[in-house]
Amino acid sequence: MKLTILGCYSATPRFDNNPTSQVLEINNHIFLIDCGEGTQVQLRQQKIKFARIKHIFISHLHGDHYFGLIGLISTFRLLKRETDLHIYGPKGIKEVITLQLKLSDSWTNYNLYFHELESSQSELIFEDEKVEVRTIPLKHRIYANGYLFKEKPGERTLDVEAAKILNINKAYYNKLKQGFDIENEHGRLISNEEVTFDPPTPKSYAFCSDTVYKPDIVPIVMNVTAIYHESTFLDKHEHLCEPTKHSTAKQAALIARDANAGTLILGHYSTRYDDLNLFKIEAQRVFDNVELADDGKVFNF
Amino acid sequence: MKLTILGCYSATPRFDNNPTSQVLEINNHIFLIDCGEGTQVQLRQQKIKFARIKHIFISHLHGDHYFGLIGLISTFRLLKRETDLHIYGPKGIKEVITLQLKLSDSWTNYNLYFHELESSQSELIFEDEKVEVRTIPLKHRIYANGYLFKEKPGERTLDVEAAKILNINKAYYNKLKQGFDIENEHGRLISNEEVTFDPPTPKSYAFCSDTVYKPDIVPIVMNVTAIYHESTFLDKHEHLCEPTKHSTAKQAALIARDANAGTLILGHYSTRYDDLNLFKIEAQRVFDNVELADDGKVFNF
Structure with missing residues (x-):
């Protein structure tokens, strides 16, 4: 299982500072998770094979998590893609993408399937013989889901x-x-x-961004191999979490600890902080195995 | 009059290769022309003062000319902009931008005015005591306009x-x-x-992209100080112009010559060409004063 961070910063894209997007390679699938502006450029830089992305999971419809999607869809068309593409995301995503395709009179030459989400309960949204994907209901300013990717147990x-x-x-x-x-x-x-x-232990990955501290996701992500949990703020700014519906590094660590996670990956840092190491130090007071996401960083599990 | 090329390549954004966007500084105005994906990052790189952009002109609703607009609008909000913003562009632009604002529940804290264009005739769309802006009706696969920016004659x-x-x-x-x-x-x-x-001769700038060769724009841009005319292809690929509704470098030069332009700036090159100098050589067979646009390049007139 290999995770590539294409972008992990909050708010606006900057030159060396990309909004949220990740690529998860698991059991021969390449899943794209969120797609902030400029994601297609990051995909090229990380030499990810565009054509092998067949499933894109969008957490919520704030721009820093999906404004790059329409550009990627258009580029797939220019690259003469023929493979089906499945988009999972909040209700509304189909309307906004199809409106843009309509206005440019540029329909895709491949099948584009939208799987719109509305439930506030965890749902199984994708499954084949090797992998399953479930939603992790989050709580943000607008409807948001995290995603849990899980290998199925292999043969003995x-x-x-x-x-x-x-x-x-x-x-x-x-x-x-x-x-x-x-x-x-x-x-x-x-x-x-x-x-x-015994077969190798199935691996799993939980993506949780953006959200307030929401302990009721713990049972859903229990024993996960690795969890990415947003940490927009440090504990000293915890009072900003409720109005903005974000979390602190400490809160992310509490989720990881209570879920008995293997590794916690922090990200979605507010631009107010210069020293990201403070996030790691804060989280490690609660949970030992903490990593800091950074654009271009690759994690192998 | 100062023109900064933020991006001038066709099709998809790449790492060192941005889709169309330009900044024109004329008589104390900062006008943004087109806004492909990643434009806000290019604006930062070129150290353009975001807040001073009050008018954005979008030529047409193909992604490489406007997918960066919603991100820029959102960033203006995050930067706590309060100044009015005027967007000029084809009918439909209001719907697509407001839908995205609605879905993210992120209304702007400044006034956003849309000036939607539908006419196939040249129109005066902006005017104050120092500058006027007119549309240049173009012919592309979808409805498209170029824009003519003109200083008004100053006092003696x-x-x-x-x-x-x-x-x-x-x-x-x-x-x-x-x-x-x-x-x-x-x-x-x-x-x-x-x-x-006599007052200094008023300067003017014509932006013409994307379009087939359309000689009937010549009277509109007559005696222009500088004209940017798309040159997606070289003459040897002229047969591709009609199906894709683009122009060659030679055709761009014919427009500049017939309009008695001061300078011709070429751009919107197809990615099939490695040696962009061939565009300049081709155009100079028809018109002498030819410049090649490139990302980050600045022209002073």
Whole structure:
């Protein structure tokens, strides 16, 4: 599982300071999460293969999280994309994108599917044999969701040497990987654990931005491998959280701690702070394994 | 008169290659012309004072000419702008901008005025005591206008020494600057030319992008100080002009020559060309004073 931060700053784009966008590579999928202005330029810089993005997840309809989407959709058209593109985001996203396509008389030459979200409950919104994606209902000034990306458990790993010694016919190997007990060539029942290992632990990633501190998301993201949680403010500005509906680094760490997360990644820093290390120090008072997002930074899990 | 090219490339934004946007400083106005994705970042890079932009002119609703507008409008809000902002552009621009403001529940704290254009005739769309702006009807795949910015003739320059020698009362100096003949203190009629010089020649700038070769714009831009005319293609690809509704460098030069322009600035180059100097060479076969636009380039007239 590989996470590339394309942008992680709040408010307006600046020269070396991009609004929110991330790429999550998980089980052969490339998911784009949020798409602030200039995201397509960041995608090029990070050498992400545009064509392999088939699903885009937008948290909410503030500009710093989606103003780059229409440009990316248009560029896909210029690049002669033919693959379907699925957009997940709040109700309204279809209207605003299709209006812009209509005004430019530039329809896409690929299928564009909108999956508009309205629920305040966590929903399963994407699933295939390898991955599932659920919403994480957030609380911001406007309707917002985070997203939880989860690998499905893989097949068990076969201990080929043990299987040979126990005289198991190769025809049963797939059954074993799927977890079944089987009979060997002498008719003896072999329990699955004797010849297989547990599959690798499925990995998961939670994206939570923008939101106030919202402890009721903890059960949804429990035991997540890595969580990105916005930390617009430091604790000393905690009084700004409620009016702006943002969180502090400390609050992000409380979510990570209570959810037993593997790693906490902070981001969406207010431009008022010069020393981002203060975010890390503050969060580490609550939760140990803290990373700071930065534009262009890559995390491997 | 000072022109700053923020972006001059066609199609998609790249790292060092921005879509169309220009800043024209003329007679104390700062006019923004087109606003492709990332324009606000380019404005910062060129150290243009955001707050002094009060009028934005959008040529047409293809993304590479206006996808940066909503981001700039939002940033103005974050910067606590209070000054009125006037947007000139094709019908539809109001709907698309207000829809995005509505969806983000982020109304501007300044007045936003839309001046939607629908006419296929040249119109006077802005005028004050120093400058006027007219549309230049273009022909593209969708409704498009260029814009002609023109200084108004200034006052005549007073020859103070001559006025003293001719015993003219200071109370008449303003009348003289305005071009009137007046009587001196001995009752003699002094003709204006005896004590004033011609005002500086008013400067003008024509922005013409995107369009096919359209010779009927020549009378509108006649004797313009500088004209920016798109040159998406070289002459060898002239067959692409009609289907895409773009022009060649040669065609841009024909317009400049026939309009007796001072300077021709080329831009909006297709990404298929590596050597932009070929555009200049081609245009100079028709018209001598040719410049190549490039991102960040500044022209003083």
